[in-house]
Amino acid sequence: MTDTRAVDLDGLPETVAAYLAVHNTGDPEREAALFTADATVVDDGGTHVGIDAVTSWIRRAEAAFTYTATPVGAESAGRDRYTVVLHLEGDFPGGEIDLRHHFTLRDGRIADLVIEP
Template sequence: MTDTGTPLPVADLPGTIRRYLRAHNAHDAQAATAELTPEATVTDEGRTHRGVPAVAEWLTRAASAYTYTTTLVGAAYDGPDRYTVVQHLEGDFPGGTVDLRFRFTLDQDRIASLVIAP
């Protein structure tokens, strides 16, 4: 499932991560960004988006680029305040399928950093 960390039941992920993923998958930028620290960074496709306004813009843009479904494959605890979630995506993007690792770093129960990569 993951190449790092200790496997973790999804139900044991911190609530902020579960809420973020639910909002992200529902294309709800407002609910997703509510789970971030004010200066949070999100890195996706090699680009880093800094701060809530930039992340909200990225979420809105990304939601309209392709149609896809997600399946949560698994989760892992990587260390204090660090978690990895793997989601399988299928859709009309180039390649059609991919497993993405969402690497979260938390700060006081909010997402301070998220790196999304295969």
């Protein structure tokens, strides 16, 4: 079992804070630049490995729906592992949802991101 602790949103690592800031901008290249070259993203039943696949995933996600993502809470499970809950509102089915974004960092970049309800 992993011990977690609550983290103030202002106390998140620079990379996670940058991801949250750029996530609503519609700039896939800036968002992708926050990931390692061999990053893995798991979202909506799909796994995307490598920066090209991650960049494609970002582009598809941004093109599919219009939405805003607001951070509502965060926790840490160690120095390089953070979970941020984002509240999404938009034109997707259901119109709103809270998604947990599990970040694993390596060398100041996002190495793994798992997104789940």
